[in-house]
Amino acid sequence: MYGYGGWAWIPFMPLLWIALIVLAVWAVIRLTRGPSGGAHGRGHGWTGGGLPENAKSPESPENAKSPESPEEIVDRRYASGEIDTDTYTEMRERLAAHRPKPR
Template sequence: MYWNGGWAWMAFMPLLWIALIGLVVWAVVRLTQHSSGRHATEPRWTAKETPEEVLDRRFASGEIDADAYSEARKHLAAHRQVPP
């Protein structure tokens, strides 16, 4: 009489482990997305930078010097397409 419900625990335990592992994976993904600087609810495709923003960011971080920055700005302005 003592082991009558044992089969239910044997069926339940794998489901419990799958749920626990899924929760850990979800938490890791959620935390790494949030630490990338975007809001967790903001999709990645909405955070696209314009060429000017990329250039500004690279200049601000010191990747390019003032001469390269001004040349690139002139080049971008000259080749900007005018909307119809």
């Protein structure tokens, strides 16, 4: 019924398992890396990719923005709908009351 050709695939079984393991490892690496390409923010998988050597990274000090002031944070949260008008007004009043006076 199966004939003599049934044993011909046995030498290829280790290759199948190796391919499956490589595929699984690749999938885990690909899924655990964020959209930035990993911890260094430079690569796209094993191909290298990313920023050219002379390009500045978004995390470089030259591109660093000053931290948001408390008022800017409240404004941003209100603009995004995260807080309502009453909360916004109360927070702005509290911030204004505790802001040091200029000399």
